[in-house]
Amino acid sequence: MPSYYVERLKINFKTLEEFKQFRDYGLAELSMLEDLEANLIENNSESPFYGIYLYGRLAARMCLYHIDAKYDRYFSPPQEYLELWKLEVLAPYQKQGLGSALVSYAKQFGLPIKTNARNRSAQFWEKMGFQPVRYSPERDRGESPYVWLPENVSLLDEENKEK
Numbered sequence: 001m002p003s004y005y006v007e008r009l010k011i012n013f014k015t016l017e018e019f020k021q022f023r024d025y026g027l028a029e030l031s032m033l034e035d036l037e038a039n040l041i042e043n044n045s046e047s048p049f050y051g052i053y054l055y056g057r058l059a060a061r062m063c064l065y066h067i068d069a070k071y072d073r074y075f076s077p078p079q080e081y082l083e084l085w086k087l088e089v090l091a092p093y094q095k096q097g098l099g100s101a102l103v104s105y106a107k108q109f110g111l112p113i114k115t116n117a118r119n120r121s122a123q124f125w126e127k128m129g130f131q132p133v134r135y136s137p138e139r140d141r142g143e144s145p146y147v148w149l150p151e152n153v154s155l156l157d158e159e160n161k162e163k
């Protein structure tokens with residue numbers, strides 16, 4: 001598998017134009033566009049998106065949000081973690097290792113990661129070393145949460161089960 005260069009994406013009109021190629025283009029991107037147009041954020045501001053360019057085209061992207069420990073309801077002990085969403089590889093570039101490259105990049109932060117396995121992607125997440133979390137309707141609200149645990153971190157659910 002070739003190694004890919006993952007970079008943090010800048011918020012600018014060019015990046016937002018590239019985002020339109022992705023299926024999961026929605027409110028998050030539109031609100032960035034509005035903020036840029038209203039000069040609420042600067043052109044070239046840092047974004048929570050990371051991506052891989054191939055031949056000058058944004059071929060894959062993901063969004064990573066740092067969630068503060070006080071909002072953690074997944075891990076034990078409660079701690080800061082990463083919410084990974086909007087992972088998407090454009091169709092012509094799928095199954096060439098780009099998705100795994102982005103997920104490996106996210107793991108390098110050494111924080112637990114939580115994602116929502118959409119579009120029947122559970123098998124992909126399991127290959128990436130993620131595990132499903134016991135569904136809690138009140139906490140997970142229709143999501144299919146999968147998590148990745150670094151060393152010395154366990155799941156809150158597992159601890160509660162033992163009590």
Ligand SMILES: CC(C)(COP(=O)(O)OP(=O)(O)OC[C@H]1O[C@@H](n2cnc3c(N)ncnc32)[C@H](O)[C@@H]1OP(=O)(O)O)[C@@H](O)C(=O)NCCC(=O)NCCS
Binds near residue numbers: 124
């Ligand atoms: C799911 C997705 C992110 C995977 O990225 P990718 O670059 O195609 O995946 P990779 O090439 O890194 O594949 C890594 C492994 O996962 C497997 N895999 C890839 N997509 C899969 C899927 N949808 N279901 C099951 N396994 C999958 C690959 O076969 C590969 O297995 P191997 O190591 O045994 O060969 C990508 O296909 C995609 O964007 N799909 C559309 C959007 C989507 O479903 N997003 C889900 C994230 S919530």
